[in-house]
Amino acid sequence: xxxxxxxxxxxxxxxxxxxxxxxxxxxxxxxxxxxxxxxxxxxxxxxxxxxxxxxxxxxxxxxxxxxxxxxxxxxxxxxxxxxxxxxxxxxxxxxxxxxxxxxxxxxxxxxxxxxxxxxxxxxxxxxxxxxxxxxxxxxxxxxxxxxxxxxxxxxxxxxxxxxxxxxxxxxxxxxxxxxxxxxxxxxxxxxxxxxxxxxxxxxxxxxxxxxxxxxxxxxxxxxxxxxxxxxxxxxxxxxxxxxxxxxxxxxxxxxxxxxxxxxxxxxxxxxxxxxxxxxxxxxxxxxxxxxxxxxxxxxxxxxxxxxxxxx
Numbered sequence: 001x002x003x004x005x006x007x008x009x010x011x012x013x014x015x016x017x018x019x020x021x022x023x024x025x026x027x028x029x030x031x032x033x034x035x036x037x038x039x040x041x042x043x044x045x046x047x048x049x050x051x052x053x054x055x056x057x058x059x060x061x062x063x064x065x066x067x068x069x070x071x072x073x074x075x076x077x078x079x080x081x082x083x084x085x086x087x088x089x090x091x092x093x094x095x096x097x098x099x100x101x102x103x104x105x106x107x108x109x110x111x112x113x114x115x116x117x118x119x120x121x122x123x124x125x126x127x128x129x130x131x132x133x134x135x136x137x138x139x140x141x142x143x144x145x146x147x148x149x150x151x152x153x154x155x156x157x158x159x160x161x162x163x164x165x166x167x168x169x170x171x172x173x174x175x176x177x178x179x180x181x182x183x184x185x186x187x188x189x190x191x192x193x194x195x196x197x198x199x200x201x202x203x204x205x206x207x208x209x210x211x212x213x214x215x216x217x218x219x220x221x222x223x224x225x226x227x228x229x230x231x232x233x234x235x236x237x238x239x240x241x242x243x244x245x246x247x248x249x250x251x252x253x254x255x256x257x258x259x260x261x262x263x264x265x266x267x268x269x270x271x272x273x274x275x276x277x278x279x280x281x282x283x284x285x286x287x288x289x290x291x292x293x294x295x296x297x298x299x300x301x302x303x304x305x306x307x308x309x310x311x
Contacts, residue, residue, distance in 0.1 A: 005103050006034040008082030009090050012074035014067075015053065016092035019223065021051050022128075026095040027088075028057055032102035035059060038081055039092075040074035043067030048092070055299065072190035072198045079181070079189055087179045093223040094175035095124075098218040104178035107154050107213050114156060115206055116179040118172045119215035121222050131224060135173065135245045136216075142171040153217045162206040166200070167248070169259045174199045176220035183209065197240040204248045234275040238268040266295050 009027045013020060020039075027037050040063045041049040065077060079087055081304070090096055104117040123132040136142055147155040157165075162230045165171065175201055187205040190198045207211070236255045242265055249261040274289035293299075 004034045005036050005084040006032065007036075007086040007088050007105060008078070008084040008181075009035060009088045009096075010075055010082065011037060011039045011090050012042055012071040013039050013042050013048050013063050013092045014074075015046045015048060017048045017051050018126075019093040020048055021055070023090060023092050023094055023096075024052065024055060024060065026057065026097075026099075027090055029098055030096065030101045032105065035082060035088075035101065036061060037090075038063065038078040040065060040078045042071075043076045049131070068192065070192070070198065072192040072194060076189040076192065079184060080147075082181060085181050088185060089177045089179075089180050090220070092123040093225060095178040095221040095223075096176060097219050097221075100176055101178065103215065103217075104213070104219070107150070107215070108178065108180065110215060111121075111150065111156060111211075113211050113212040115183040115210045117213040117215065118177045119217060121173045121218035121220045124221045124223050124280075126223065126225055127306075128221075128223075134218065135222070136171055139169050139171045141165055141168040141311050147214065149180050150213075153215050155214045155216070155226075157212045157214055159207065159209070159211050162212050163204075164171060164257065165209050165265075166203055167257055170200045170203065172199070172203050173220065173222055175222060178300060179206070185202045194240050196237050197244045201244040201247070204244070204251070208251055220293060229253045230254075235272050238271045238275075240251065242268045262295065266292055268302035269295070 011023065015141065024037060024039070027035070036059050038061045039052050041052070043066050049062060049064060052060065061081070063077060063081065065074060068074065075089070086108065089100055098120070108114060108117050119135045120134055122130060123135055125131055142165055145157055145161045147157045150157055183206065187209055191201050194201060245261050245265050249258055252258050252261065269288060269292050273285050273292060276285035277286060
């Protein structure tokens with residue numbers, strides 16, 4: 001089968017026994033049959049790995065690792081084992097649409113100037129009920145990006161537009177992204193030091209490398225679960241975002257782009273300051289509000305510094 005595998009679906013797995021069977025089933029039900037699904041269990045404490053092991057399909061490979069605390073290492077482990085020229089990303093609680101993989105690979109083969117393909121996606125709740133039919137319809141910056149119309153429903157977003165747009169919105173849903181493996185070989189995989197925002201870090205690097213393909217049809221279902229890493233501790237998540245944004249700021253010489261990144265860093269510093277204040281770490285809040293004031297020059301943050309020691 002190794003010679004015929006056209007796409008390797010890489011799935012990190014951690015305590016997702018309620019959803020992983022459906023996620024795997026959505027990949028295996030693809031109208032593109034020449035695929036493999038590499039599931040990397042990141043030390044689950046529930047029956048997740050057993051659910052995967054019970055699936056009788058030779059296209060499924062289960063790997064087990066010790067817990068890493070985030071999706072980067074299991075994704076990288078799966079990518080390293082992948083045999084196909086294309087890597088598709090799928091989280092263990094999301095669902096792929098049957099046409100997604102075949103359509104993305106066909107588009108990438110028609111347009112070699114693009115390094116990856118992504119699309120619109122819907123949001124569902126924990127039970128699978130639809131919450132939002134089109135996520136990217138609510139991203140105004142993304143909708144304003146200049147693009148080249150291709151064979152419908154595909155558009156090519158030039159490299160410069162893609163990189164600029166990502167400074168304002170993270171409009172790329174991780175599940176359903178299909179990348180050339182050679183692109184990952186060139187820019188590197190997911191940063192294993194990041195617990196979250198590891199996806200945006202990769203998109204930034206990919207956007208500085210080349211163009212992207214966008215499909216305006218819904219290609220996957222993103223399951224909204226309050227306990228997920230993206231809904232984790234405010235301070236931890238803000239620090240991860242700041243680390244990613246500081247790297248991105250260093251890639252730009254354009255003044256407007258650097259100003260936008262600085263603004264995002266300031267917003268995340270403010271989130272940390274408020275979190276300190278709410279947890280009664282008043283002195284730490286004062287210092288951070290003063291830092292935000294020094295960065296922005298806005299008096300409201302100076303008022304926040306003076307007000308934060310108060311009950």
